[in-house]
Amino acid sequence: MKKPLIVLLVLLSACAPAQDAQVVLPELLPTATAYIDPSYPTAAANVSTSQQTAAGINVNMERAWMEGKNVNADVCFTLPDASDWTIWSASLSYNGVVLQEYGATLRTIQEPANAQPGLRCDTLTFVVPPDADLTNAVLNIEAISALPQPGDYCDVYLPKIQQAMLERGTGVFVDCVDVHGVMTMQILSKPAEMSQEQAEQLVYSEEFYTLYGPWSFPFNLSQ
Numbered sequence: 001m002k003k004p005l006i007v008l009l010v011l012l013s014a015c016a017p018a019q020d021a022q023v024v025l026p027e028l029l030p031t032a033t034a035y036i037d038p039s040y041p042t043a044a045a046n047v048s049t050s051q052q053t054a055a056g057i058n059v060n061m062e063r064a065w066m067e068g069k070n071v072n073a074d075v076c077f078t079l080p081d082a083s084d085w086t087i088w089s090a091s092l093s094y095n096g097v098v099l100q101e102y103g104a105t106l107r108t109i110q111e112p113a114n115a116q117p118g119l120r121c122d123t124l125t126f127v128v129p130p131d132a133d134l135t136n137a138v139l140n141i142e143a144i145s146a147l148p149q150p151g152d153y154c155d156v157y158l159p160k161i162q163q164a165m166l167e168r169g170t171g172v173f174v175d176c177v178d179v180h181g182v183m184t185m186q187i188l189s190k191p192a193e194m195s196q197e198q199a200e201q202l203v204y205s206e207e208f209y210t211l212y213g214p215w216s217f218p219f220n221l222s223q
Contacts, residue, residue, distance in 0.1 A: 088145035
């Protein structure tokens with residue numbers, strides 16, 4: 001009876017944890033922080049032309065500056081009407097490079113008052129490399145646009161569209177009809193040789209809710 005008891009004690013002692021054993025937790029790494037390359041400057045630009053007028057719209061570039069890798073420009077433009085007008089197309093040109101991708105941040109909107117048009121101000125942001133030569137840069141705003149809301153075609157755009165169809169001799173006629181209690185612009189007639197898709201491309205063209213510049217603003221951002 002003693003031998004089995006000894007074997008049992010040996011097995012229990014082998015399974016028991018060592019007294020000096022310690023649990024070692026991995027060391028936590030410090031939280032990473034954003035690295036700002038010193039080669040990215042921060043500077044204000046010298047703007048040679050602050051205001052441009054085209055298509056009856058005044059556009060003003062209040063200032064331009066470089067902050068890190070971003071070239072920013074504060075731009076304001078008069079609103080043609082009460083629609084939701086925004087900058088539709090813009091670009092930054094420098095040293096043979098043309099950047100067409102940008103971000104836009106709304107700053108303020110001023111409603112029309114005392115026979116004065118409304119005014120919208122945005123900040124446009126372009127991302128450039130640290131070695132970009134901006135000594136002769138140009139901000140170009142090619143177009144502003146107001147995407148139509150559901151009721152705008154009947155309330156705002158119908159007369160303009162029909163007049164354009166008549167002047168161009170397209171043979172397309174449009175009008176607003178009641179569709180389930182909602183006034184909706186529809187193509188009433190078109191030439192037989194014209195497809196429905198072709199007629200819709202004419203009628204719903206962006207030209208009816210877009211105004212084209214360009215409004216160009218040269219500036220100097222020497223490093």
